[in-house]
Amino acid sequence: MASVQRLVLDVLKPHQPNALEFAHAIAALGEGYRVDIRVVEVDEQTETLQVAIEGDSLDFERISGAISENGASLHSIDEVSVVGK
Amino acid sequence: MELKQIKTLLEISHSGEITRRYFVVNGFDGALTMLGLIMGFYVSNHVDLAVVITSCLAAALALGMSGISSAYISEAAERRRTLAELEKAMVTPLNESHHARAAIWIPWLVALVNGIAPLLIALIIIVPLWLARSGMVLALGPLPAAMAVALVIIFLLGVFLGRVGGTFWLWSGLQSLAVALLTVGLIYLVG
Numbered sequence: 001m002a003s004v005q006r007l008v009l010d011v012l013k014p015h016q017p018n019a020l021e022f023a024h025a026i027a028a029l030g031e032g033y034r035v036d037i038r039v040v041e042v043d044e045q046t047e048t049l050q051v052a053i054e055g056d057s058l059d060f061e062r063i064s065g066a067i068s069e070n071g072a073s074l075h076s077i078d079e080v081s082v083v084g085k
Numbered sequence: 086m087e088l089k090q091i092k093t094l095l096e097i098s099h100s101g102e103i104t105r106r107y108f109v110v111n112g113f114d115g116a117l118t119m120l121g122l123i124m125g126f127y128v129s130n131h132v133d134l135a136v137v138i139t140s141c142l143a144a145a146l147a148l149g150m151s152g153i154s155s156a157y158i159s160e161a162a163e164r165r166r167t168l169a170e171l172e173k174a175m176v177t178p179l180n181e182s183h184h185a186r187a188a189i190w191i192p193w194l195v196a197l198v199n200g201i202a203p204l205l206i207a208l209i210i211i212v213p214l215w216l217a218r219s220g221m222v223l224a225l226g227p228l229p230a231a232m233a234v235a236l237v238i239i240f241l242l243g244v245f246l247g248r249v250g251g252t253f254w255l256w257s258g259l260q261s262l263a264v265a266l267l268t269v270g271l272i273y274l275v276g
Contacts, residue, residue, distance in 0.1 A: 012175060014171055014174070014175065014184065016096070016097045016098075016099070016184075017096070017097055017183075021096070043174070044174070045170065045171060045174035045175075046174050046175060068181050068182060069181060069182055069183060070182065070183060071097075071171070071175070071179050071182035071183060071184040073175060073177050
C-alpha cells in the first residue's frame with residue numbers, strides 16, 4: 001500500500017491558535033511528523049499559511065480533522081509525495 | 086471536559102485574562118459587601134448573631150447568583166458575536182472547531198468564576214461568625230474577627246493584583262486596604 005510522505009497544503013486559519021501552536025497540533029498527530037509553516041498573508045482576522053508536512057506515513061484524514069478542529073480550512077493540496085510499497 | 090481542553094479553549098479565546106479579572110473584581114465586591122454588612126451590624130449594636138449569619142449568607146448567595154447570571158449573559162452574547170465575525174472572515178462555519186466549543190463553554194467558565202469568587206470569599210469571611218455561634222470564644226469577638234478576615238482578604242486581593250500588574254505588591258495591597266478602611270469609616274459615620 002502506498003504511503004504519503006510529504007504534503008504541502010494551502011490553509012486559511014484564524015490568528016488563534018498561532019502558527020507555532022498550529023504546527024504543534026499537527027505534529028502531535030503522529031510520531032516523526034515534521035511540520036514547516038510559512039505565513040503567506042496576514043489579514044485582519046485570518047492568515048494564509050503554506051503548511052508542509054513530512055513523515056513516513058501521513059494520515060491525511062487526521063491532518064484534515066486537526067486543521068478543522070483548530071478553526072482553519074484547507075483550501076488546496078499544493079504538493080504531494082507518495083511512496084508505493 | 087479535560088483540563089487540557091479547558092486550557093486550549095482559554096488560550097484560543099484569550100479568556101485567561103478576563104477570567105482572572107472577573108475573579109478579582111467580583112471577589113473584591115464580595116469581600117467589601119460582607120465587610121460593609123458586618124460593619125453595619127457592628128455599629129447597630131446588640132444584633133443577634135443568627136440574624137447576622139443569615140443576612141450575610143443571603144447576601145453571599147445573591148452575590149454568587151448575580152455574578153453567574155450577569156457574566157453568563159454578557160459573555161455568551163460577546164462570544165457568539167466574535168464567533169459569527171470569525172466565521173464571516175473564514176467564509177465557513179466553524180461548528181467542529183475549538184472556537185465554536187469556546188463560544189459555548191467559556192461563558193459558563195467565566196460565569197462560574199464570577200459567581201464563585203464572591204460566594205467563596207463571603208463564606209470565608211462568615212467563618213468566624215459560625216465559629217462563635219458554635220460556642221468557640223474568639224479573642225476579637227465575632228464581628229470584629231469577621232471584619233479582620235475581610236480586611237486580610239481584601240489586602241491579599243490587592244497583593245494579587247499588584248503581582249499580576251507587575252507593580253509593588255505591598256503598595257497594591259495597601260491601596261486595596263485603604264479602600265476597605267474608607268468604607269468602614271463611612272459606615273461608622275453613617276451608623
